Amino acid sequence: DQQVKQNSPSLSVQEGRISILNCDYTNSMFDYFLWYKKYPAEGPTFLISISSIKDKNEDGRFTVFLNKSAKHLSLHIVPSQPGDSAVYFCAASAIAGGTSYGKLTFGQGTILTVHP
């Protein structure tokens, strides 16, 4: 039962262009969503998050959009840089209506490659 899905295993974009990574979820109890970035041989690092009361959150080149009715979120990276090449994981949590702590459910990840 995959509650968080990233249907694109990989994405390749040109430097300077926009990267759009997508994530779908099925559990309507999820109320907080995060994106993590992972380089090889390192643990994931937090990138950006969004609460279910918002539909957009922006931090520099990174913007996360949330469409609750579609149970879909996306991460936009503009402009993309070669250093952005990594695996990106979408994660969700359900503190308000679910567990009492920040238990995260992760997607499978999308490998982003940004070509110079």
Add this chain to the structure above:
Amino acid sequence: GAGVSQSPSNKVTEKGKDVELRCDPISGHTALYWYRQRLGQGLEFLIYFQGNSAPDKSGLPSDRFSAERTGESVSTLTIQRTQQEDSAVYLCASSLQPTSYEQYFGPGTRLTVT
């Protein structure tokens, strides 16, 4: 400051042997999580510790898996009688508060069962 550390970084073991993986969380972080990432898959929650409260073990895949944590410091994940399907990267994360969504991950332990 120091991040989350894990040891060993790599472990190769024979099927049927027991292994012990260690995690040192960030000092002052009260919540600690263990995850597993199998090849080509996302992170799979295993267990959660918070202070002296009973841990949430709901993600442990079988009774061969167990974990302990000493107060708010070091945690060990033990896998008994390892099987080939246990091969994965085991990741530890900690957070400042139990309700904090932002978890800080260690580099992981890559376990290979031959």
